[in-house]
Amino acid sequence: MTTELTLVTVTINGVETRVPEGELLIKAAQDEGTYIPRFCWHERMSPVGMCRMCLVEIETPRGPMMVTACTSSVADGMVVDTESEDVKKAQEAILEFLLANHPLDCPVCDKGGECPLQDQALAYGPGESRFVEIKRSFEKPIPISELVLLDRERCILCAQCTRFSDEISGDPLIEFQHRGNMTEVNTFPDLPFSSYFSGNTVQICPVGALTATPYRFRARPWDLQKVESSSLQDTAHPRIEIHASQNEVLRYIGVDNDATNHGWLSDKARFGFEYLRSDQRLTSPLVRKGGELVEVSWTEAIDTAANRLDLIKGEDGGAALAVIGGAQGTNEDAYSISKFARVALGSNNVDARLDDALASHFLSASVARATIADIDDADTVVLWAPDLKEEHPTLYLRVRRAAQELGATLVVIHPRATGLDDRASHKLTYRPGGGYELLDELANGDHPEVSQAFAAEKVVALVGIASHADGPQLAESVAALVRQKAGHAKLMPLNSRANTYGALDMGLAPDLLPGRVGLDTIGCANLAASWGDIPAVIGRDTRQILQGLDSGEVRGLVLVGADPINDLPEPSIAVDALDAAEYVIAIDLFLNDSNRNADVILPASGFSEKEGTVTNVEGRVQKVNQIRPAPGQARTDWAILDDIATRMGFSLGLASAEGITKEIAMVSPAYEDLTWDSLEWDHRDGIVVPIHGAQAINHIPVALQGSKAPTAQLTLHVARVMYDNGVRLQHSPSLHKLGPGAVAHLNPGDAPSIGARDGHTVKVVTTRGEGEFTCVLDEGTPTGVVYVPFNQQGASSLGSDPVVRVTTS
Amino acid sequence: MSRWSEGTQERARQIIARYPEKRSAVMPLLYLAMSEEGYLTGDGMEEVGRWCEITPAQVLSVASFYTMYKRERTGQYLVSCCTSITCMLLGGDDVLHAVEDESGVPHGETDDDGLLSVEHVECIGACGGAPAVQVNYELIEGVSPEKARQLIRWLESARPEVVNSDEMQALFGARRSFDWAISEVNGATGPYPAFQPLGTVGSEVAD
Amino acid sequence: MVDHPSDSHTIARYESTGGYAQGRRALGLTRDELVEEIKTSGLLGRGGAAFPAGLKWSLLAPARPAYLVVNADESEPGTFKDRQLLERDPHQMIEGIIITSIANEVHTAFVYIRGEYPKSARRVQAALDEAYAKGYLGSGIFGSDYDLEAIVHLGGGAYICGEETALINSLEGKRGEPRLKPPYFPAAKGLYMMPTIVNNVETLSNLPHILAMGAGEFAGLTGSADTGTFMMSLSGHVSRPGNYELAHGITWRELIYDIGGGIPDAKKLKAWIPGGASAPWFVPEEHLDLEITKDATAAAGSMLGSGAVIVMDEDTCMVRAAERVIRFFAHESCGQCTPCREGTTWLEMILRRIEEGQGRAVDLDLLVDVSDGISIGLAWPPKMTTICPLGPSAVSPIIALRDYFRDEVDSHVSNGGCPFAVKSGGAIPQTPRSLDGQNSSVEGRSSDPIASDLNRAAGEQE
Numbered sequence A: 001m002t003t004e005l006t007l008v009t010v011t012i013n014g015v016e017t018r019v020p021e022g023e024l025l026i027k028a029a030q031d032e033g034t035y036i037p038r039f040c041w042h043e044r045m046s047p048v049g050m051c052r053m054c055l056v057e058i059e060t061p062r063g064p065m066m067v068t069a070c071t072s073s074v075a076d077g078m079v080v081d082t083e084s085e086d087v088k089k090a091q092e093a094i095l096e097f098l099l100a101n102h103p104l105d106c107p108v109c110d111k112g113g114e115c116p117l118q119d120q121a122l123a124y125g126p127g128e129s130r131f132v133e134i135k136r137s138f139e140k141p142i143p144i145s146e147l148v149l150l151d152r153e154r155c156i157l158c159a160q161c162t163r164f165s166d167e168i169s170g171d172p173l174i175e176f177q178h179r180g181n182m183t184e185v186n187t188f189p190d191l192p193f194s195s196y197f198s199g200n201t202v203q204i205c206p207v208g209a210l211t212a213t214p215y216r217f218r219a220r221p222w223d224l225q226k227v228e229s230s231s232l233q234d235t236a237h238p239r240i241e242i243h244a245s246q247n248e249v250l251r252y253i254g255v256d257n258d259a260t261n262h263g264w265l266s267d268k269a270r271f272g273f274e275y276l277r278s279d280q281r282l283t284s285p286l287v288r289k290g291g292e293l294v295e296v297s298w299t300e301a302i303d304t305a306a307n308r309l310d311l312i313k314g315e316d317g318g319a320a321l322a323v324i325g326g327a328q329g330t331n332e333d334a335y336s337i338s339k340f341a342r343v344a345l346g347s348n349n350v351d352a353r354l355d356d357a358l359a360s361h362f363l364s365a366s367v368a369r370a371t372i373a374d375i376d377d378a379d380t381v382v383l384w385a386p387d388l389k390e391e392h393p394t395l396y397l398r399v400r401r402a403a404q405e406l407g408a409t410l411v412v413i414h415p416r417a418t419g420l421d422d423r424a425s426h427k428l429t430y431r432p433g434g435g436y437e438l439l440d441e442l443a444n445g446d447h448p449e450v451s452q453a454f455a456a457e458k459v460v461a462l463v464g465i466a467s468h469a470d471g472p473q474l475a476e477s478v479a480a481l482v483r484q485k486a487g488h489a490k491l492m493p494l495n496s497r498a499n500t501y502g503a504l505d506m507g508l509a510p511d512l513l514p515g516r517v518g519l520d521t522i523g524c525a526n527l528a529a530s531w532g533d534i535p536a537v538i539g540r541d542t543r544q545i546l547q548g549l550d551s552g553e554v555r556g557l558v559l560v561g562a563d564p565i566n567d568l569p570e571p572s573i574a575v576d577a578l579d580a581a582e583y584v585i586a587i588d589l590f591l592n593d594s595n596r597n598a599d600v601i602l603p604a605s606g607f608s609e610k611e612g613t614v615t616n617v618e619g620r621v622q623k624v625n626q627i628r629p630a631p632g633q634a635r636t637d638w639a640i641l642d643d644i645a646t647r648m649g650f651s652l653g654l655a656s657a658e659g660i661t662k663e664i665a666m667v668s669p670a671y672e673d674l675t676w677d678s679l680e681w682d683h684r685d686g687i688v689v690p691i692h693g694a695q696a697i698n699h700i701p702v703a704l705q706g707s708k709a710p711t712a713q714l715t716l717h718v719a720r721v722m723y724d725n726g727v728r729l730q731h732s733p734s735l736h737k738l739g740p741g742a743v744a745h746l747n748p749g750d751a752p753s754i755g756a757r758d759g760h761t762v763k764v765v766t767t768r769g770e771g772e773f774t775c776v777l778d779e780g781t782p783t784g785v786v787y788v789p790f791n792q793q794g795a796s797s798l799g800s801d802p803v804v805r806v807t808t809s
Numbered sequence B: 001m002s003r004w005s006e007g008t009q010e011r012a013r014q015i016i017a018r019y020p021e022k023r024s025a026v027m028p029l030l031y032l033a034m035s036e037e038g039y040l041t042g043d044g045m046e047e048v049g050r051w052c053e054i055t056p057a058q059v060l061s062v063a064s065f066y067t068m069y070k071r072e073r074t075g076q077y078l079v080s081c082c083t084s085i086t087c088m089l090l091g092g093d094d095v096l097h098a099v100e101d102e103s104g105v106p107h108g109e110t111d112d113d114g115l116l117s118v119e120h121v122e123c124i125g126a127c128g129g130a131p132a133v134q135v136n137y138e139l140i141e142g143v144s145p146e147k148a149r150q151l152i153r154w155l156e157s158a159r160p161e162v163v164n165s166d167e168m169q170a171l172f173g174a175r176r177s178f179d180w181a182i183s184e185v186n187g188a189t190g191p192y193p194a195f196q197p198l199g200t201v202g203s204e205v206a207d
Numbered sequence C: 001m002v003d004h005p006s007d008s009h010t011i012a013r014y015e016s017t018g019g020y021a022q023g024r025r026a027l028g029l030t031r032d033e034l035v036e037e038i039k040t041s042g043l044l045g046r047g048g049a050a051f052p053a054g055l056k057w058s059l060l061a062p063a064r065p066a067y068l069v070v071n072a073d074e075s076e077p078g079t080f081k082d083r084q085l086l087e088r089d090p091h092q093m094i095e096g097i098i099i100t101s102i103a104n105e106v107h108t109a110f111v112y113i114r115g116e117y118p119k120s121a122r123r124v125q126a127a128l129d130e131a132y133a134k135g136y137l138g139s140g141i142f143g144s145d146y147d148l149e150a151i152v153h154l155g156g157g158a159y160i161c162g163e164e165t166a167l168i169n170s171l172e173g174k175r176g177e178p179r180l181k182p183p184y185f186p187a188a189k190g191l192y193m194m195p196t197i198v199n200n201v202e203t204l205s206n207l208p209h210i211l212a213m214g215a216g217e218f219a220g221l222t223g224s225a226d227t228g229t230f231m232m233s234l235s236g237h238v239s240r241p242g243n244y245e246l247a248h249g250i251t252w253r254e255l256i257y258d259i260g261g262g263i264p265d266a267k268k269l270k271a272w273i274p275g276g277a278s279a280p281w282f283v284p285e286e287h288l289d290l291e292i293t294k295d296a297t298a299a300a301g302s303m304l305g306s307g308a309v310i311v312m313d314e315d316t317c318m319v320r321a322a323e324r325v326i327r328f329f330a331h332e333s334c335g336q337c338t339p340c341r342e343g344t345t346w347l348e349m350i351l352r353r354i355e356e357g358q359g360r361a362v363d364l365d366l367l368v369d370v371s372d373g374i375s376i377g378l379a380w381p382p383k384m385t386t387i388c389p390l391g392p393s394a395v396s397p398i399i400a401l402r403d404y405f406r407d408e409v410d411s412h413v414s415n416g417g418c419p420f421a422v423k424s425g426g427a428i429p430q431t432p433r434s435l436d437g438q439n440s441s442v443e444g445r446s447s448d449p450i451a452s453d454l455n456r457a458a459g460e461q462e
């Protein structure tokens, strides 16, 4: 909404300025160069006016009046004094009051050196305290969650943490308790602050009251090296600042930008760096000799890998080779994989998605794509997608804000409770696997309130795979329906794994080339001009690659940062395939279930150890940066692939990450003007790459397949949650323990017939697998549904077959 | 999955129905929770949270703001001595000390048998009859230290099921703020205010 | 005191003296007529702020539903007038609710009664039940098509909920924290963010009489600009404490000596609080012959507030009295504002220290300076550094110590303790939180001598 800003004239300390009408005085003054001290005000949250530090004097017909600048809106003709005698008196008094009960443990406080209380005491304070009474004391520090510690006597009661968890993240688990001088923040006893966003409260706490377990006592702020980057643990790529000391990453801080995250991070994105310093990292090349993995030199490892790939290619052609992976790295890595597969291997058997994703043609369709900013403007937001709170935390916060603050009508369609239900105007719950049935109903106008929501002017639909039982095709049909009902609707197809969009842009799909170019298009011909021959037939996707390995049609596999055994909805396919595979080369940070038996294992550099670009869910390209060297002999994916290609007799010409970005800009029209320079200086928030430049496939099939609602008594709903058993989380000790583990949720109404009880073990059987789970009785799971979080420690895989039997063991 | 009796649940439903928004029922429901268990337990707060659809932390945040929601085991009789300005001027501190001494319970505490809790409170609106004492919020005005001792002894020996303001006033009180002369049979049965509809219009009338 | 019949709280008695006639009549009047009538009457709010009642009504924003909230949270030390109105004359207030609701197109009224007044709540509930039974409340009141629900809501023990926006928060099931004004003026954004009228019990109780006698007659009851009669709660060292309904304009001397019967035991008057614990104190030398009107009291630097007069005789220790009043505000501070939360407790601690014999020569200046940080310039009405007037109210006793009782503070310091014979030993601090589920010896700050010594030792080690 582009409303015209009306300017009004205000006089601040004798100087007249023009500021936007209605803006808060504290902000207007700041933009105009006058800093008014404050503790409780936060630009992204509603003002509470509690700390009283921002008191200023304004003139009124009844004489000067003290008001808080954080709660007063500017009005035409307002005359403000921010440094009168009375204002100074008030500022001094408030600092003295705040310090009266504040412990002087700055030397051991994490916040020491970056503490607004320290800074403002120096700038506006009275020098020394006249408080000789006994200070308030509390037991300290108390862990209020696995990640956050609370020192109550340091708290200055600014309500930043309580407001954040109530207003922004929507889980009010930390609250003021008691009143008056006894007021403190705390959780309910034995009910931890287990919010997916708890780390933000540590970041915004102006003192050292809330500290993070993974960081506490690890560094002093003045020792830190800092670099900006974008997190790859969230599909929106929230902007972060990486802080490191002595080559060790110590923390991530959310950077406030309008484009993506407003400064907020999920705990996964904030604390998911510990794996980088794990001593399990691969640090030298390994080659299997006589059944054992042996450390070898890079030359030997590259030779071994290249020779075998050459051999297979010579015998059976490129079709017998394949690459899986590339969604976790940079665009430059992805581009190198894409080029390596097409040019060196001569194969289109390449896929960054792990059989759990939307179709590549859908993900790269150019029809009316929504940006994150479009969510702010929307009149209606339709969400038929994974639970955003679990899988797309940044989008979750944005949609929550749109519904709560910006007046959007929110329609949530999902098989069970989601994190946004409390903000939804309309919620439709359907049986997992019954998506098409509901789609038919919607098409027939059976849910008039939803039809009405579609009729709004600005509609944004976020579509993705809400349940594995529905399969990836449903989302396309949903998109088609949305476009049928609301022709002008904008779509945001959602996919898990951080840089899937970048990977697809780089052609990491069997039917796409860099620039989202189809194989039979003019774009392909253009690319061939610089790459050389590109195989013409559409390659295999991940599932087909794995099936090919099993049948022997595919003989050699390169895995780049991928663990299909743990990531595939039907892991048995991957297990069988990797068992049968003739030759596997893995490029990775860690050994995992999928690469453990590989023939060659090459250590790769990880996030914060390399530079490059990444592309988020809306097509925004941002720069990621390096702050530390990779451990041991680890190298970037692109350098490794370039070497292998060279040994195979192909020159990929990949010499530096920046060089690759230039090449991408050259060959891919969408990335045309993109340079590191512009991303570092003019566009720190990144640039949304245009889709129109690409020869995109923009046909979305309408696939109202008629209803095939599941008939079984109980239906399985498998969905990802924030903390799973992924390899990076496995090696991040602070987060790894936070996953729910092997649990199966049942509605309390279903419990008696099964004989299940909360906390007891139940056995869940599907036609694809069975396993034992701890039973959780949960009103959020509808009757007739068994909900099992995907890929959990200790959990057996059940596939996505909807028909289940549940028994007590 | 309420742990409350069906009767209490029905009351909870009636209370909630009185308000335009569920959360408004928090305070009456906290009293309801107290009357179930004698004081406000963690379970009680969680239950209130479920009824009002807010988190237990939010319930605690509200409950701990107010002085009348006792979150620790409280005696059958809660003796509240006013020591605010007017009562202090007229000997309220002495009354408190007499109560503490006679009962052996320091203010802010409860005896081991769970019979008596003693507290001192700020003004309870009985300044015209200061010093004033409440037992389970039932008022006695014009209390002397000696009468206060008698009151404690009486509570300990008579152990009335229901404490009634008029009855105690006659036995242990003297001057009143105003002479209401209207006797009332109601009285409190526990350390929470005796107001049966608990914040709502009597349902039989309003419906 | 007027002799009340023992059934004054029943609807039968109320109607026998003309009750509910005005409520019925109001249905036939327009909003404008009603607002105009109350404006003309000059009725000022009786909750403490003395805001013109008719003006408040006229400011109500047009959005609907609108709500009426009756402020029956009376908790200010010295004040007990609303309790009498609630227990003895509930129907009078209910008729006031009916008139106010009709005038302001309100269909839901809440009566917020402090939790420590269960008897008042029972009486009001019983009276409401009677009114419902007669069809004066509920759907189609007095046979019209006007619906009106009235709901009793019991407080939970917090003086600050008397502040109208804190009361609204409390009614919404939240902590009783005052809201920011602007933007949350109840008349614009009140209960559930809808337009809301908040009026005191006594204010509403006046309405039937204003309609019955006519605004002009009501205004003429007194010779002063303060119209009508008002209730004063007289307490402390007077021979005849109690509630008195008075016409404005008599002097303090008349109130304390003629009506109140003077100071018991023929002692001398030392000071009195003229308008509830919030009000700056008066002393006989300067104020005894002032008229009791809003303007005269304000001109002398104080206010009539909630109409509570607390009288202190010559043997009263002013340090102790100040400590007791400030302890109240510290205990009742909601805790939002830094100056109120930290400042009031600091003042309380300093005063207790002086009373207990550990005063220092610098302490009076410190008290004044700390107060200055809560209420800049230390005057009345205050230049507040806070959201609501509670914090600034707390410093009223310090103004008295500074202006009239400096020597008394000094003698505490030189004497090494309180020079007055006090029977009960040390001052009593705020209730430790043990009954509220917190163990005061582990957490919090206790002035229980043993615990505080331990704390002090710990503090010195730091």
Ligand SMILES: Cc1cc2nc3c(=O)[nH]c(=O)nc-3n(C[C@H](O)[C@H](O)[C@H](O)COP(=O)(O)O)c2cc1C
Residues within 6 Å of the ligand: C044, C045, C046, C047, C048, C049, C050, C051, C053, C056, C071, C072, C073, C074, C075, C076, C159, C160, C161, C162, C163, C164, C165, C198, C199, C200, C201, C203, C204, C388, C389, C390
């Ligand atoms: C700290 C504080 C406490 C208050 N307590 C009460 C109270 O107990 N009863 C009351 O009627 N008004 C009280 N008020 C005044 C109310 O905020 C409000 O002005 C009043 O209820 C309006 O009603 P009126 O216009 O009829 O007086 C208090 C105000 C403050 C600042």
Ligand code: SF4
Residues within 6 Å of the ligand: C160, C177, C178, C332, C333, C334, C335, C336, C337, C338, C340, C341, C386, C387, C388, C389, C390, C391, C392
């Ligand atoms: S002045 Fe005191 S009571 Fe009033 S809002 Fe501020 S902290 Fe709360």
Ligand code: FES
Residues within 6 Å of the ligand: A037, A038, A039, A040, A041, A048, A049, A050, A051, A052, A053, A054, A055, A068, A069, A070, A071
């Ligand atoms: S910043 Fe304005 S009151 Fe805290």
